[in-house]
Amino acid sequence: MTSSPLALAIDLGGTKVEAALVDASGRLLPASRFRSPTGRASSSEELAASVTSVVVSALAALPEGAELLGVGIGSAGPIDVQEGLVSPLNLPAWRGYPLRDLVVSLLPDVPVVLRMDGQCIALAEHWVGAGQGCDNLMGMIVSTGIGGGLMLGGAVIPGPTGNAGHIGHVEVGGFDDICDCGGIGCVEGIASGPKTVAWANRQGWVGSTGEELSAAYAAGDEIAIAAVARSGRAIGQAIASATALVDLDLIAIGGGFSHVTPDIFGYINAAIQERVQFGFVTKAVAVPSALSGDGPLIGSAALIHRSQLVR
Numbered sequence: 001m002t003s004s005p006l007a008l009a010i011d012l013g014g015t016k017v018e019a020a021l022v023d024a025s026g027r028l029l030p031a032s033r034f035r036s037p038t039g040r041a042s043s044s045e046e047l048a049a050s051v052t053s054v055v056v057s058a059l060a061a062l063p064e065g066a067e068l069l070g071v072g073i074g075s076a077g078p079i080d081v082q083e084g085l086v087s088p089l090n091l092p093a094w095r096g097y098p099l100r101d102l103v104v105s106l107l108p109d110v111p112v113v114l115r116m117d118g119q120c121i122a123l124a125e126h127w128v129g130a131g132q133g134c135d136n137l138m139g140m141i142v143s144t145g146i147g148g149g150l151m152l153g154g155a156v157i158p159g160p161t162g163n164a165g166h167i168g169h170v171e172v173g174g175f176d177d178i179c180d181c182g183g184i185g186c187v188e189g190i191a192s193g194p195k196t197v198a199w200a201n202r203q204g205w206v207g208s209t210g211e212e213l214s215a216a217y218a219a220g221d222e223i224a225i226a227a228v229a230r231s232g233r234a235i236g237q238a239i240a241s242a243t244a245l246v247d248l249d250l251i252a253i254g255g256g257f258s259h260v261t262p263d264i265f266g267y268i269n270a271a272i273q274e275r276v277q278f279g280f281v282t283k284a285v286a287v288p289s290a291l292s293g294d295g296p297l298i299g300s301a302a303l304i305h306r307s308q309l310v311r
């Protein structure tokens with residue numbers, strides 16, 4: 001039995017889609033969380049079936065008499081926030097897919113809000129994570145890709161298309177790695193988990209996963225250390241550039257590869273500190289996310305529970 005009104009949260013990513021019921025204090029309802037695979041090879045019909053199955057399952061966990069306030073959807077980008085369309089870079093079957101309409105067809109009687117996953121992370125960090133009390137922050141994910149979202153002046157900034165905060169595709173000086181988006185030297189093309197591993201491989205390191213790179217780093221492997229330092233530096237340069245543009249105080253970083261070693265935050269913050277003439281840049285601090293693996297779903301739920309912060 002719950003007295004708190006609930007939001008249905010959906011998180012659509014490149015490998016899975018998840019849904020859960022989340023209460024007004026940002027807690028997932030036990031046994032309401034469901035996941036289904038997505039992936040590059042999935043057809044559009046398979047992706048729609050995965051979304052439908054997790055939504056129907058989570059909805060079935062709604063306690064009798066509980067109020068459902070609405071549905072928040074966080075999606076990998078790019079998206080079209082006006083039309084409710086998604087085109088996740090790592091889900092090629094969906095280009096301009098009407099995800100919001102699909103969810104509305106399942107839940108026609110409540111509001112359905114779609115935003116980029118990075119904006120949901122920013123909301124979650126501000127609500128229950130490392131950004132509590134901070135109104136000028138970026139939530140950032142460093143994983144198979146690099147994503148993010150901005151909160152400025154206490155409000156999440158979607159931009160006219162919903163794609164503001166795409167920090168992964170900010171170009172970084174001194175690097176010429178080719179990015180899938182068409183850019184050269186995008187931080188995602190340098191410093192994501194797979195790209196860091198690939199760089200280490202090119203230097204002669206033998207291993208294939210971020211976990212192996214993490215172990216090699218901890219064991220003092222010189223190439224692993226150089227690879228992590230290079231990626232941390234690139235992330236820090238991207239953050240410094242973003243801070244020069246929008247005057248951030250805090251950057252909360254989560255995602256699998258952010259755990260490669262706690263030292264990565266040292267490399268990131270050292271790069272930020274190089275902008276010695278700009279105190280407004282060097283004040284920015286990169287910290288580990290304080291969210292658990294529930295973070296993306298909490299952020300999607302915040303689109304409903306914290307709607308006053310969502311533009």
Ligand SMILES: [Zn+2]
Pocket residue numbers: 168169170179180181182183186188189
């Ligand atoms: Zn790019």
